[in-house]
Amino acid sequence: MRHLLLIAAFPALAACQAEPAITVTDATIAAGPRSAAVYATIINEGGADRLVGIEVDGRAPIALHQTSNAGGVMRMRGVDTLDVPANGRLKLESSGAHGMAMGRIQTDPPAVPLTFRFANSPPVSVRAAVTGPGGTAQQP
């Protein structure tokens, strides 16, 4: 009888934990003449998920990158996915995980639509503020 109760409780437990509930805030594109970085905060109020890609305006895919600075040497490497922890957040930020677009991003209009795609959750679209490289005012 006790076993039966436990088995009955499992689907309810799974339903509580599995559904990621994701919002994206503070999306910014820092655009240089030859490349652009994408920064944002991805907040997850549900189960664990993974960021699998970012798209600008439904076009150019943005690579996911991880920067490290071990021993004072800056290294940037492409990664396939970035973990979005359960009930936590993934920060795409300078000197850490971030998105990178090669080439010049079309910065007109000034707020660019970005779509974040996830392994489990539906895509999230936001408008990103655009700055020059390093957050400067001038855009290429």
Add this chain to the structure above:
Amino acid sequence: MNLRLLRIALWGLVALALVAGAYLYLRPAPGRPPEQAQLTLGAPFVLTDQHGKSFDSRSLAGTPYVMFFGFTHCPDVCPNTLARLARLRGLLGDDGERLRILFVTVDPERDTPAELARYVELFETPVTALTGSPAQIAEVTRSFGIFARKAPGTGDDYSVDHSSQVLLFDGDGRFGGTIALEEGDGPALQKLRNLS
């Protein structure tokens, strides 16, 4: 037993020789203040600036300057460092106007003078951007102790791993330390003030 004593005595002599050698190697040269030996970094160099003109590092005499090595295709650390240097220079007030910012590419194959010009003008502060032949850049990075190596990539789509520190020099060309990527603005600003 005698053999053991002999072995200990011989190792003692080896240790003594090492200490004596280290002293002879590290002691300051006679008549020269010890700090000068530690305060030089890098050899004079000639590279090409963003206007396509020859730039001789000896022209920096009398001017405090900072050197940062990076590349224009770098989306994250390089532009953030240049933007930060521009901001810190603004905070220095009058001293900031004397301070020169040198940006030396570690990607001479893609960073032509025109490419550098287009890039550094976005930082709204005077930056001297320098490029050269791959051999010239290799020589300058080696001379300043900067690590730079092309990361795996395809065709023109590659990153360059490189040292991220900013090198500081005073008006006499003496090495004044570094600013690290993770260092706060407060200590960084103090280091820049110490140059003038």
